[in-house]
Amino acid sequence: MKVHVYERAWLWAAAVMIAGFLGAVVFSAVVHAVQPPSHMETVDPEKIFEHPDFSNPRVESRDDGSTLVVGVAQMFSFSPDPITVKAGKPVTFRLTSTDVIHGFQVVGTNVNATVIPGYVTQQTVTFSKRGEYLVVCNEYCGLAHHIMQAKVVVE
Amino acid sequence: MSATKNPHRLEISHFAVAVTAFALASVLAVLQALVRADVAVPMKSESLYYISVTAHGVLMALVFTTFFIMGLGYCFARATVGLEWTRVAWVSFWIALAGTLMTTASILSGKSTVLYTFYPPLQAHWTFYVGATLLVVGSWGFCAVMIRSYLAWRRSHRAEPVPLAMHGMLATVAIWLLATAGLAVEMLTMLIPWSLGMIERVDPAIARTWFWWFGHPLTYFWLVPAYVVWYTVLPKHAGGRLFSDKLTRVVFMMFILFSTPVGFHHQFSDPGISSSWKLLHTLTTYAILFPSFVTAFTVTASLEVAGRMKGKKGLFDWIGALPWRDPLFSSVVLAMLTFGIGGFGGAINAAYAMNTMVHNTAWIQGHFHLTVGTAVALTFMGVTYWLLPRVLGRELRFAPLAAVQPYLWFFGMMLFSIPSHIVGLMGMPRRIYTAELFGSPVARTWQPFSTASAVGGVILFVSAMLYIVVVAATALWGRRVNGQTIEFSEPLEGAPEYGLWDRFAIWATLAVVLIVLAYAVPISHLYMMERFPSLPQMPF
Numbered sequence: 001m002k003v004h005v006y007e008r009a010w011l012w013a014a015a016v017m018i019a020g021f022l023g024a025v026v027f028s029a030v031v032h033a034v035q036p037p038s039h040m041e042t043v044d045p046e047k048i049f050e051h052p053d054f055s056n057p058r059v060e061s062r063d064d065g066s067t068l069v070v071g072v073a074q075m076f077s078f079s080p081d082p083i084t085v086k087a088g089k090p091v092t093f094r095l096t097s098t099d100v101i102h103g104f105q106v107v108g109t110n111v112n113a114t115v116i117p118g119y120v121t122q123q124t125v126t127f128s129k130r131g132e133y134l135v136v137c138n139e140y141c142g143l144a145h146h147i148m149q150a151k152v153v154v155e
Numbered sequence: 156m157s158a159t160k161n162p163h164r165l166e167i168s169h170f171a172v173a174v175t176a177f178a179l180a181s182v183l184a185v186l187q188a189l190v191r192a193d194v195a196v197p198m199k200s201e202s203l204y205y206i207s208v209t210a211h212g213v214l215m216a217l218v219f220t221t222f223f224i225m226g227l228g229y230c231f232a233r234a235t236v237g238l239e240w241t242r243v244a245w246v247s248f249w250i251a252l253a254g255t256l257m258t259t260a261s262i263l264s265g266k267s268t269v270l271y272t273f274y275p276p277l278q279a280h281w282t283f284y285v286g287a288t289l290l291v292v293g294s295w296g297f298c299a300v301m302i303r304s305y306l307a308w309r310r311s312h313r314a315e316p317v318p319l320a321m322h323g324m325l326a327t328v329a330i331w332l333l334a335t336a337g338l339a340v341e342m343l344t345m346l347i348p349w350s351l352g353m354i355e356r357v358d359p360a361i362a363r364t365w366f367w368w369f370g371h372p373l374t375y376f377w378l379v380p381a382y383v384v385w386y387t388v389l390p391k392h393a394g395g396r397l398f399s400d401k402l403t404r405v406v407f408m409m410f411i412l413f414s415t416p417v418g419f420h421h422q423f424s425d426p427g428i429s430s431s432w433k434l435l436h437t438l439t440t441y442a443i444l445f446p447s448f449v450t451a452f453t454v455t456a457s458l459e460v461a462g463r464m465k466g467k468k469g470l471f472d473w474i475g476a477l478p479w480r481d482p483l484f485s486s487v488v489l490a491m492l493t494f495g496i497g498g499f500g501g502a503i504n505a506a507y508a509m510n511t512m513v514h515n516t517a518w519i520q521g522h523f524h525l526t527v528g529t530a531v532a533l534t535f536m537g538v539t540y541w542l543l544p545r546v547l548g549r550e551l552r553f554a555p556l557a558a559v560q561p562y563l564w565f566f567g568m569m570l571f572s573i574p575s576h577i578v579g580l581m582g583m584p585r586r587i588y589t590a591e592l593f594g595s596p597v598a599r600t601w602q603p604f605s606t607a608s609a610v611g612g613v614i615l616f617v618s619a620m621l622y623i624v625v626v627a628a629t630a631l632w633g634r635r636v637n638g639q640t641i642e643f644s645e646p647l648e649g650a651p652e653y654g655l656w657d658r659f660a661i662w663a664t665l666a667v668v669l670i671v672l673a674y675a676v677p678i679s680h681l682y683m684m685e686r687f688p689s690l691p692q693m694p695f
């Protein structure tokens with residue numbers, strides 16, 4: 001194919017730029033294990049309140065200093081609320097929904113997960129800054145979607 | 156209409172539906188933008204807000220675009236290879252229109268407030284799904300007509316390259332057929348039987364996966380026809396030539412290849428899909444940036460050619476020689492500029508881990524108003540100005556309004572979208588009736604941005620209405636003109652050649668292989684897991 005020199009230069013520049021983007025993504029995924037929540041576990045949304053784990057939404061401190069948050073999203077609230085955790089220690093969220101799809105976004109942090117009925121969403125994070133964080137539902141879930149919120153308190 | 160039948164009635168009918176949908180959706184749009192900024196719009200309520208967002212999303216993203224693209228496709232086919240099977244095209248038009256009316260009525264009745272992504276277990280009335288499916292069935296008729304017209308032409312033009320405008324439209328058709336396969340599975344095996352009560356439960360994660368199989372190539376179904384205009388209409392119209400015919404063909408084929416196996420980049424934060432498959436879809440997502448980078452170069456270079464052909468020699472003075480007051484030209488150039496901004500935002504959305512910063516925030520709403528809402532929609536508005544005299548045989552009415560309208564849209568959209576991007580990074584979710592969130596202190600910092608967006612929304616609305624006025628006045632009272640023909644850009648050097656880049660079957664087959672590689676394992680994994688599908692929910 002006959003390709004103009006400027007065009008060829010641009011094609012290379014574009015390819016290098018894309019390779020750069022990709023390299024950064026793959027590097028952070030593989031080396032720093034920066035990955036989106038992708039847990040593979042299912043649960044019956046019609047039997048949440050009989051479930052050994054989810055029937056009791058709670059914040060649990062473990063011996064190694066980490067925290068486990070077992071949460072349930074339901075039109076139009078989250079429980080537990082507020083969620084109080086420790087700064088600088090890993091916090092593992094385990095979330096599910098009893099009705100429709102909800103979002104669980106802790107504003108100002110990297111926590112942003114989709115909560116799907118029938119599935120368990122799991123994500124581990126460490127909050128470094130103390131304070132009160134707003135949690136919003138960011139997936140449309142019905143007429144009161146815009147008031148569905150909770151609080152995370154990092155102490 | 157004159158006594159003899161206008162030969163372009165088919166195209167005109169499609170444009171008429173598209174423009175009507177656009178007008179209605181624009182009225183809803185400005186009301187939404189004001190409500191979200193907590194302006195005291197009369198009669199506002201949560202319920203009306205979400206009905207409006209559903210209607211706006213469906214009418215803009217599915218109806219306006221699809222009808223416009225079908226009209227443009229027929230127009231370009233007629234002008235390049237000749238149109239076959241016009242009967243089929245008319246039947247398809249009526250099916251698509253019936254479906255559109257059914258879905259719109261379903262939304263306005265308040266029984267289908269599920270937004271244009273209709274994720275179950277939110278359940279709409281069955282008329283919503285059946286109407287949307289009929290729209291797609293109508294669009295398949297369009298695909299059949301386009302393919303048939305091409306094959307008929309091919310029989311008498313063996314080793315010839317298909318004219319470039321038709322080449323791009325056929326790529327659009329291929330992308331759409333691959334995309335809608337996923338939607339068909341979701342509609343036919345899940346949502347329609349479920350909404351009719353034939354099955355009790357559906358699995359929301361599986362439904363989302365089929366939806367996004369469709370949802371991403373949907374964006375290329377919108378974009379590729381806009382690219383066809385950028386490549387084949389704009390350079391000629393600006394008085395220049397197309398920089399490279401062959402690379403343009405490569406670009407269109409790359410879109411067929413990569414537009415579908417990328418859907419997980421919309422599901423980064425979903426459970427049920429493993430992170431390695433998400434990473435794989437990230438790779439293909441970046442691959443599809445490449446043809447857009449090539450486009451940016453080729454089209455800009457073609458415009459430079461236009462400036463130089465007007466005798467400009469300096470580094471930048473060719474820019475001033477371009478027809479900035481021409482509404483097709485300004486629309487397309489502003490659309491391209493906007494797409495440049497939107498494209499970089501897209502690279503962030505696609506960035507796997509960075510996605511958590513923006514997922515489902517107002518950033519996304521800013522992003523797609525730059526891309527489909529401007530790069531595509533503004534191109535289509537510009538094309539309308541160019542096409543009306545050619546298909547209606549009437550001169551543009553109120554041409555000075557048409558000359559300012561694209562600039563107004565661009566300005567309004569910047570004001571609408573830039574604050575949306577910023578406030579999205581600050582954490583404001585999308586699709587919310589109000590950002591008050593019980594007066595949380597963080598939520599209070601979002602308010603000024605929603606207000607700025609609302610001002611942008613009002614400007615956009617004014618621009619949309621100018622467009623409608625020009626189109627309607629031209630159709631009704633435009634002075635009759637003759638002899639304006641549809642002409643396409645010629646390549647700068649050499650005649651187009653027939654080769655690998657005209658072999659649609661090869662590229663479509665490769666695309667199917669890629670789709671199978673990208674989806675077979677994770678989808679069968681979802682189906683094989685022990686799952687607990689959901690009963691319908693109607694919280695609206």
Ligand code: HEM
Pocket residue numbers: 180181184185187188191208209211212213215216219220270271272520523524527528529532585586587588611612613615616619
């Ligand atoms: C007339 C100018 C426009 C204005 C003022 C406008 C405004 C808005 C607003 C305020 C929302 C709701 C945001 C939310 O609550 O999340 C929205 C959503 C949307 N708009 Fe527009 N828009 C305009 C034009 C367009 C165009 C031209 C398109 C595409 C061709 C488009 C496609 C969409 C889509 C797909 C949604 C998403 C609905 C959803 O999240 O379910 N808009 N728009």
Ligand SMILES: [Cu+2]
Pocket residue numbers: 075076101102103137138139140141145148
């Ligand atoms: Cu919710």
Ligand SMILES: [Cu+2]
Pocket residue numbers: 102103137138139140141142144145146148
């Ligand atoms: Cu919600």
